[in-house]
Amino acid sequence: MEINFIGLASAAATFLGVWIGHVSVRKIEREVERIWIPSALALTFGIALELASFRTGSLILSTICGILGITLLWDWLELAYRQPKRVMKGHAPANPGNSRHAQILAAYPDATTIDWLDRDPRGTPFSEDELHAIKDGTK
């Protein structure tokens, strides 16, 4: 029986695209002050990869470009809108050394430098008091 490699190509593109996107969106949004620049790059390369996937004759290349292109278009949304919103809500830690984040810290009371997710699950929900204590302890 012949092996069809298209599924493995699409699996690799999906997993690596999501993983690299997940890590780099957080890192880039945290460090870069003029966020429109990486956003515009993600948008441009996303469209370019979709065009490449449209033009190539190889199904495997077309799959990889198609999936990575869509992933980059999603990263554009993440960089430009979704990740800054998480910082405003305090769900992603703000970087006070980044002037854009410093403005968010000043304007949004829920914004914080705490990384709330940097812990292990304990099996029970946190009370309001516990959440306040964590927030006050690190300030």
Place this chain on the structure above:
Amino acid sequence: MNWFGILVGISTLFIIGLGFVWVIRGERYFGYLWWPYAMGAGIILMVISTSVTNDYVCALLGAMGASLLWGSTELKEQAIRGELGWYPFRHEKIQPPFAKIIQKWKAPSL
């Protein structure tokens, strides 16, 4: 003109979107200790895809496998989000087989 990659790419977007749903719901009702099962299911789907002759089905099975694999690494963080009150929390979780053993393993988080 090759529509294959774009169609697979857009379908993958929906498969990943579905990933958000099952990770959130799955963690709420079953708990994050199911992660090795999600990981195993993802790998099985990828292996099955290699013997599928229809290229669209093959590509989408691969993407579903990768999405399950990624979801398995998200379950632990989702458990924390639930405990922090960012998502509804349920005390009664349907534990997986061998939960006691899995508890001793370090849950992946990428």
